[in-house]
Amino acid sequence: MTRRLIVVGGGLAGITAALTAADAGASVTLLEGRPRLGGATFSFRRGGRWLDNGQHVFLRCCTEYRWFLDRIGSTGDTVLQDRLDVPVLTPWGTTGRLRRSALPSPLHLSAALSRYPFLTLAGRARVGVAALALKRLDPEDPRLDEVTFGSWLDRFGVTARERAAMWDLVGVATINLTAEHASLAVATKVFRTGLLDTNDGADIGWSKVPLQKLHGDAAQRALEDAKVDVRLRSRVAAVEPLPGGGFTVDSDGGTLHADGVVIAVPHEDAARLLPAGALLLDDRPADPTVLAGLGSSPIVNLHVVYDRPVFTEDFAAGLGSPLQWVFDRSDNLGLERGRYLAVSLSAAEDEIDLTQHQLRDRFLPALERLIPATRSARVEEFVVTKERTATFRAAPGSARLRPYARTALPGLALAGSWTATGWPATMESAVRSGLAAAHVTLPSLDLDPGRVLPTTPSGAFPERTTTP
Numbered sequence: 001m002t003r004r005l006i007v008v009g010g011g012l013a014g015i016t017a018a019l020t021a022a023d024a025g026a027s028v029t030l031l032e033g034r035p036r037l038g039g040a041t042f043s044f045r046r047g048g049r050w051l052d053n054g055q056h057v058f059l060r061c062c063t064e065y066r067w068f069l070d071r072i073g074s075t076g077d078t079v080l081q082d083r084l085d086v087p088v089l090t091p092w093g094t095t096g097r098l099r100r101s102a103l104p105s106p107l108h109l110s111a112a113l114s115r116y117p118f119l120t121l122a123g124r125a126r127v128g129v130a131a132l133a134l135k136r137l138d139p140e141d142p143r144l145d146e147v148t149f150g151s152w153l154d155r156f157g158v159t160a161r162e163r164a165a166m167w168d169l170v171g172v173a174t175i176n177l178t179a180e181h182a183s184l185a186v187a188t189k190v191f192r193t194g195l196l197d198t199n200d201g202a203d204i205g206w207s208k209v210p211l212q213k214l215h216g217d218a219a220q221r222a223l224e225d226a227k228v229d230v231r232l233r234s235r236v237a238a239v240e241p242l243p244g245g246g247f248t249v250d251s252d253g254g255t256l257h258a259d260g261v262v263i264a265v266p267h268e269d270a271a272r273l274l275p276a277g278a279l280l281l282d283d284r285p286a287d288p289t290v291l292a293g294l295g296s297s298p299i300v301n302l303h304v305v306y307d308r309p310v311f312t313e314d315f316a317a318g319l320g321s322p323l324q325w326v327f328d329r330s331d332n333l334g335l336e337r338g339r340y341l342a343v344s345l346s347a348a349e350d351e352i353d354l355t356q357h358q359l360r361d362r363f364l365p366a367l368e369r370l371i372p373a374t375r376s377a378r379v380e381e382f383v384v385t386k387e388r389t390a391t392f393r394a395a396p397g398s399a400r401l402r403p404y405a406r407t408a409l410p411g412l413a414l415a416g417s418w419t420a421t422g423w424p425a426t427m428e429s430a431v432r433s434g435l436a437a438a439h440v441t442l443p444s445l446d447l448d449p450g451r452v453l454p455t456t457p458s459g460a461f462p463e464r465t466t467t468p
């Protein structure tokens with residue numbers, strides 16, 4: 001008889017776990033509290049236009065996320081740069097460009113750095129020395145999670161200007177914390193995997209269509225094709241183990257029974273759903289309330305529609321400006337005449353409590369200074385999206401609060417971008433966690449994870465599901 005797996009949560013982690021388990025032959029039910037799939041990646045309709053809750057990008061090194069796009073048939077709706085190429089704009093008019101060459105790492109960035117106008121000769125040398133030192137660090141070394149990336153950069157005499165021009169430019173958007181607050185462990189992972197281990201890891205990709213279409217809607221079709229029973233508006237209130245094995249899952253739709261369960265919800269929700277004694281941290285039982293220590297870091301996005309073309313790039317980073325990254329998403333809206341710019345503000349502690357008016361007063365002039373063509377354009381729409389708990393706070397000490405997929409209860413697994421994937425809270429982390437959770441639960445359904453998991457890019461994935 002086919003054995004049943006229930007996946008709680010329809011974000012990228014839950015979708016991945018459900019698809020993988022179904023591909024391995026499990027009978028899968030996916031319970032999602034909201035009326036749509038896609039979790040933290042979604043779109044909403046405003047004035048007849050689709051806007052995303054927040055600009056999302058991925059890198060070439062996000063191998064499992066790119067596999068996921070293929071699996072749900074969405075790769076064709078994305079763009080991936082041939083070569084990393086980031087225009088860097090300033091309010092004083094100087095522009096720089098971080099474009100990699102085809103040379104092997106770390107030489108692939110040497111030409112760009114030698115021309116990068118925001119670093120002095122001595123600054124370039126300091127960036128080079130710090131980069132080579134970073135390449136020798138092991139992100140899994142627990143000592144790296146005891147210090148901030150900023151304090152480590154200080155050892156190389158890196159100035160505040162160099163930190164802004166190089167390290168925070170990349171780090172804030174990927175880690176959602178500045179170097180001053182981010183754990184050295186997660187910074188090492190990001191810079192090594194993206195920029196230092198290979199020459200093409202940081203080539204940037206993004207969606208050409210609204211996120212809902214890219215992920216949630218495409219995944220719904222893929223899940224239905226894989227015979228997964230998807231139940232939306234099904235909020236789960238409790239997961240309980242049964243004495244003889246298996247679980248009951250209480251949701252809005254009633255009580256269901258399952259042989260295995262994957263809890264793929266944000267860490268605050270997981271803390272409420274985990275049965276007593278299930279959570280393992282460092283292979284030891286832990287009280288789920290400790291997960292609150294992962295905290296949260298906000299992201300704010302500003303969506304500005306202008307009445308005419310104002311920008312010639314697909315995106316750009318801002319330096320010396322409160323604007324971090326600006327993306328032209330006009331194609332997303334199918335705009336013919338006007339332009340839609342999405343401004344992404346990560347680690348947005350200073351912005352999250354500002355009103356729409358305050359954000360408008362602060363950021364429209366900043367946009368005019370960064371992109372002069374906006375000065376003569378009319379703003380047709382200004383919309384703010386705020387995600388107060390966008391990601392967990394990847395500060396020192398966070399690594400030991402991230403559990404692996406395996407729990408103390410056979411058949412019960414955890415997934416979510418906040419779990420111990422080694423990655424910051426990204427789409428790649430979410431997909432990796434979903435694969436790991438499927439790997440952990442399949443044997444308790446008498447299914448062989450080896451039947452499907454080697455089809456993922458890393459082959460022997462998942463590398464780790466428990467502490468070695």
Ligand SMILES: Cc1cc2nc3c(=O)[nH]c(=O)nc-3n(C[C@H](O)[C@H](O)[C@H](O)COP(=O)(O)OP(=O)(O)OC[C@H]3O[C@@H](n4cnc5c(N)ncnc54)[C@H](O)[C@@H]3O)c2cc1C
Nearest residue numbers: 009011012013033039040054056057236416417426427430
């Ligand atoms: C504004 C913003 C910008 C971002 N930018 C990027 C980026 O550029 N690149 C990148 O890689 N990542 C980015 N991220 C992070 C990325 O979106 C997330 O890490 C990832 O999508 C998380 O996926 P997940 O499946 O782990 O969790 P979620 O997407 O949070 O999914 C969890 C799901 O569980 C459901 N749920 C919760 N409780 C219950 C319950 N009791 N019962 C049933 N369902 C429940 C929720 O409704 C949700 O759908 C960004 C995030 C935000 C918010």
